[in-house]
Amino acid sequence: MNTLILRTVAPLITALMLLFSVFVLLRGHNEPGGGFIGGLIAASxxxxxxxxxxxGAVQRAIRFHPMAIAGAGLFLSTxxxxxxxxxxxPFMSGLWIYPNVFGVELPLSTxxxxxxxxxxxxxxxxxxIALSLETEPDDEDETEGGR
Structure with a gap:
């Protein structure tokens, strides 16, 4: 889609949605939200x-391959x-530590x-998935199939 309106507001909408996704992630277990819903908002x-x-612009914006991001998340969760x-x-029990960062006690948990x-x-x-749906097949693949 190449409309001027969408191209103008897309960076603002994207930034606001990413910020909101982090908010939803951080409020996680105390109120509705968490990693799954926050991730869906960010992917949207x-x-x-x-x-x-x-x-191409999305790939340049995220800087890493999307599956590398997913792999890092799986590793962190594991x-x-x-x-x-x-x-x-017991497995998956919550553990808490309380380090002092700049004189402020910061609660961190698994x-x-x-x-x-x-x-x-x-x-x-x-x-x-979204990037694979948005990319078009290479012309080389189509010409090789015709040989």
Whole structure:
């Protein structure tokens, strides 16, 4: 789609949706939201950007291959689950640490790292699907089939 209106508002809409997806991710377990819904919102934002500017612009914007993002998220989620085994508690039990960062006590948990991993898996997988649907087949593949 090559409309002037969409190309003008797409960066703003994408930025707002990405910011909102992080908000939904962070409010996660205390209220409705979390990694899955936040990831869907972020993937939708990237899809809107892709419709306006093409899949190449999305690939340049995310800087990493979408499946690498999904793989990193899967790794983070897995490590979050196994951290509880190493601590001697049942699998997927939430663990908390409270480091002091600049004099402020910051609560960090394996629950949040699991949600971030889910977020990355959803963003990577859905973005990979959307990009594969938006790209057109190479002309070389079509000409080789005719030989």
């Amino acid at each position: 934002a990237l899809a809107i950007f892709g419709v306006a500017y093409g899949p 490590i979050s689950g196994f951290a509880s085994i190493f601590a001697g508690v 629950v949040m790292s699991f949600d971030i991993g889910v977020y990355l898996v959803v963003v990577g997988a859905i973005t990979a």
